Amino acid sequence: MLYDCAVIGGGPAGLNASLVLGRGRKEIILFDDDTPRNAITQESHNFITRDGIHPAAFKKAAYEDLNKYPTVSVERNQVVDIVPAASYFQIQTGRGQVFDAQRIILATGLKDILxxxxxxxxxxxxxxxxxxxxxxxxxxxxxxxxxxxxxxxxxxxxxxxxxxxxxxxxxxxxxxxxxxxxxxxxxxxxxxxxxxxxxxxxxxxxxxxxxxxxxxxxxxxxxxxSYKLQQAAPFAGRLGLESNGAGGIRIDPYGRTSRKGVYAAGDNAGGLPQQIVAAAEGSKAAISVLSDYVAENF
Structure with a gap:
């Protein structure tokens, strides 16, 4: 199956991007290896209606929302490589599976180096x-x-x-x-x-x-x-994406990277490390995907 879009990363950015794409009637697959940056966090704050929520409870509620949309598939697996093909991308997982998608949203986040x-x-x-x-x-x-x-x-x-x-x-x-x-x-x-x-x-x-x-x-x-940050996944380098000069992926105001068909959202694109900001950036990247599909096919 050729998916319209693959979302890599199950944090707030990837989850919200998946929601927008599902509501946009796109066939998508969300890859979530459940290794979040906030795994040690007991409470997440500054997200209106969700202030003080445990990250696991936040994710549970997010998946309840995604389950409403039949075009959203979830693969709970680690992506180990993304290989560009002629007009799509091959996503390879740690279990040896290969999935094909026309577009990619990287929402893989960052790692804290203490x-x-x-x-x-x-x-x-x-x-x-x-x-x-x-x-x-x-x-x-x-x-x-x-x-x-x-x-x-x-x-x-x-x-x-x-x-x-x-x-x-x-x-x-x-x-x-x-x-x-x-x-x-x-x-x-x-x-x-x-x-x-x-x-x-x-x-x-x-x-x-x-x-x-x-x-x-x-x-x-x-x-x-104070801590250092580094990309949690190597895909930006492997796909030849331009850096923003601060360790993140360079994007336009709507999440488009320097490579056609690849979008980025959340911490890995240099956003503020806040759930609500990452979710908003996931929404913007997904809207860009939908807008680009419409522009090409209208």
Whole structure:
């Protein structure tokens, strides 16, 4: 069977794109290997009518919506390769299956690359977070640490100050905060500790202290982390898609990439890491697919 479109990725972008395409009466297949970026998240926020929902509950409700549309098929499998053919794309899965589709929406997302600090995985997603917009409310007025192990952390520290005035920045011995930035933070009573971190300590996912290699200790109840991002799947490179210069896929305002027939939506295209934003971008990419079909066939 030649599908009208294959959607790669079962996050908010891919799910919403599938919904729009299903309502657009297109034969589509959604590939979802169920390895979401927010797997550790207990509650998702900033999505009106869904504030505080668990990601699994969000996905369950999404599939209930998709089940209403008979042209939407779901393949719960990992895509391992996408091979361009003459006028379509071959999608190869980890089980050795091959599916054909005229168009592709990449909604594969990004992966968080955390700094290598002992104990960090134990607390990430429960008392240490990456996004102040997502979790700042829950940490309001607490004594917080900001682990600025990567560059460009200064703006994030400023944003965290919206929710708490008791912040200590730890660079873990990295040059992640410039002297000028340190001076500004000092004016705001935000100290910067440049000692290397030995480990993070606490119980049950609840951070209690940061232990430094020089023997010092910092008591903190929660905090935020700077992290790197990388594409969760290699398809942008394999398809020769242009980059936006910041690690994402370059798209036009409606999700079209530099390659005809390939669209992108969500985090992998450099969108804000918010469920509601990813869902909206999935909708825009799907509308582009429908619009391009109509333009070609009207």
């Amino acid at each position: 700094p290598e600090i002992e104990g960090i995985q134990q607390f990430y997603g429960t008392s240490l977070f990456g996004c102040p917009y997502c979790d700042g409310w829950e940490l309001k007025d607490l004594p917080l640490v900001y682990i600025a192990a990567y560059p460009h952390a200064f703006n994030s520290v400023k944003m965290v100050s919206n929710w708490s005035k008791d912040i200590v920045v730890c660079t873990n011995g990295k040059d992640s905060i410039s002297p000028e930035e340190k001076a500004i933070l000092a004016q705001k009573n935000i100290p910067v500790l440049e000692d290397e971190i030995l480990r993070l300590q606490g119980e049950g996912g609840q951070l209690k202290s940061i232990q430094f290699k020089n023997g010092k200790e910092l008591r903190r109840e929660a905090g935020f982390i």
